[in-house]
Amino acid sequence: MNASPSPATAPPRGRPRSSEADAAILDATRELLAEHGWAALTIEGVAARAGVAKTTVYRRFSSRTDLAVAAVAQLVEAAMVPIDPDCAPEEQVRRSILATADVYRLPAARAAYLAVLAETGRDADLRRAVDVQVLGPARTMIAERLAMGVERGDIDAAAADTQADLLFDVLAGTLLHRMLVRGEDVDDAFVETLTRTVIGALGIGPHTA
Structure with a gap:
């Protein structure tokens, strides 16, 4: 049986966050707020505007409040x-x-x-x-x-x-x-x-x- 990789060589768990995705999400949030106001701001809408999956947004922000405040x-x-x-x-x-x-x-x-x-x-x-x-x-x-x-x-x-x-x-x-x-x-x-x-x-x- 092969030995497990040591902590120094083991690959990182999960995928690294993308700075491009972060920027796109916050830009999209501001654009939607500017165009349609608070009532129309949704995670789905931000994901579509940013060109990312909805899960990508949710991994970073749990709600539209979190999104708007960060933006x-x-x-x-x-x-x-x-x-x-x-x-x-x-x-x-x-x-x-x-x-x-x-x-x-x-x-x-x-x-x-x-x-x-x-x-x-x-x-x-x-x-x-x-x-x-x-x-x-x-x-x-x-x-x-x-x-x-x-x-x-x-x-x-x-x-x-x-x-x-x-x-x-x-x-x-x-x-x-x-x-x-x-x-x-x-x-x-x-x-x-x-x-x-x-x-x-x-x-x-x-x-x-």
């Missing part, structure tokens, strides 16, 4: 600019505004985000999932940026403790209202005005090295 969370993740410790606070804010604007210039991204947010008013479970998986990481990054500002002496510690949530609401709320609700683009003048507003609210003057 929107990916948008927010794409807009999150890595923290640069050598970057002045105003430039970090400016980069974040521009990155978010780039994501939501895509019509499917805007419509999908609005469709999910609209449904959170009727679905408490969806609201909690959005708060934890979509908004939570963005809030955490802002808190980390403020903590770095405190350590560097740019931001007062008391201001950082009390204004993390407010800063998130100002940045996200202002940008998304302009682009998703009013349907207006983010031009250079708007970027500079919002940047100065945020920096002023935090009590930060022009940064000097």
Whole structure:
């Protein structure tokens, strides 16, 4: 009898996940949300649009809520600019505004985000999932940026403790209202005005090295 393969040489169990399938599934979810809204979103419809088997979708997401939250969370993740410790606070804010604007210039991204947010008013479970998986990481990054500002002496510690949530609401709320609700683009003048507003609210003057 042949010996069983050792753990080091044994083939992996199951099939590896496909990054192409993951991308296709989330793209399809946003497209269907944008075209038909929350009520028409189904696992079957996403599978058909993505060109994958229904079981492929179910291996990754157990429900349309999981699908929708992941699809929107990916948008927010794409807009999150890595923290640069050598970057002045105003430039970090400016980069974040521009990155978010780039994501939501895509019509499917805007419509999908609005469709999910609209449904959170009727679905408490969806609201909690959005708060934890979509908004939570963005809030955490802002808190980390403020903590770095405190350590560097740019931001007062008391201001950082009390204004993390407010800063998130100002940045996200202002940008998304302009682009998703009013349907207006983010031009250079708007970027500079919002940047100065945020920096002023935090009590930060022009940064000097």
